[in-house]
Amino acid sequence: MEALKQKIVQEGKVLSEHVLKVDSFINHQMDPFLMKQIGEEFATRFQDKGITKVLTIESSGIGPGLMAALELKVPMVFARKRKSLTLKEGLITATVYSFTKQESNEVTISSNYIQEGDRVLIIDDFLANGQAALGLIDIVKQAGAIPVGVGIVIEKSFQNGHQLVKDTGVQVESLARIASLKDGKVEFVD
Numbered sequence: 001m002e003a004l005k006q007k008i009v010q011e012g013k014v015l016s017e018h019v020l021k022v023d024s025f026i027n028h029q030m031d032p033f034l035m036k037q038i039g040e041e042f043a044t045r046f047q048d049k050g051i052t053k054v055l056t057i058e059s060s061g062i063g064p065g066l067m068a069a070l071e072l073k074v075p076m077v078f079a080r081k082r083k084s085l086t087l088k089e090g091l092i093t094a095t096v097y098s099f100t101k102q103e104s105n106e107v108t109i110s111s112n113y114i115q116e117g118d119r120v121l122i123i124d125d126f127l128a129n130g131q132a133a134l135g136l137i138d139i140v141k142q143a144g145a146i147p148v149g150v151g152i153v154i155e156k157s158f159q160n161g162h163q164l165v166k167d168t169g170v171q172v173e174s175l176a177r178i179a180s181l182k183d184g185k186v187e188f189v190d
């Protein structure tokens with residue numbers, strides 16, 4: 001997606017060989033116009049999949065997840081990383097280990113909102129080691145629903161997340177694929 005790649009080049013900051021900072025348009029401040037285009041692009045790529053729900057994870061997945069859901073005209077659910085005061089019964093949980101942060105999080109949804117027969121599109125802002133996406137696929141399966149796609153805004157293709165998710169048989173679509181962050185420069189795949 002050209003507009004996204006341009007934004008990454010203009011505003012992204014390479015913090016190290018492994019980390020790209022994009023908090024001027026995704027992770028802190030959000031660019032609603034770019035998010036709208038991102039939602040349209042996801043909807044186009046998954047339009048023939050009969051999607052009935054979008055599932056994402058708080059917090060930075062919510063922007064692109066909601067825009068994709070709007071375009072696909074379906075509800076969006078976000079998995080919680082923190083315990084909710086009101087969400088107590090009928091919980092579906094997966095443990096997600098973050099290699100970046102070296103910590104495990106329990107991620108949770110209510111079984112009321114993803115149910116047997118749902119066809120679910122999973123959306124997230126970054127794909128690194130794939131653990132968040134795998135955890136969300138696990139949650140969808142526990143609910144008796146079908147994970148039909150994983151849509152990612154920025155994929156770090158030099159990490160193994162894409163392959164791990166692809167190995168589950170779920171279609172992965174990443175709007176910007178980064179081949180390398182070496183020497184302070186962003187290089188895209190093709």
Ligand code: G4P
Pocket residue numbers: 018019020021022027057058059060061097098099100101125126127128129130131132133156161
């Ligand atoms: P994984 O799910 O693919 O295995 O990713 P990992 O554990 O490595 O990532 C943990 C957190 O760090 C996630 O956000 C992920 O989006 C983010 N992240 C990973 N690599 C980068 C990067 O190069 N740049 C930026 N900006 N973020 C990265 P999170 O902690 O869940 O944050 P949030 O969604 O609450 O903002």
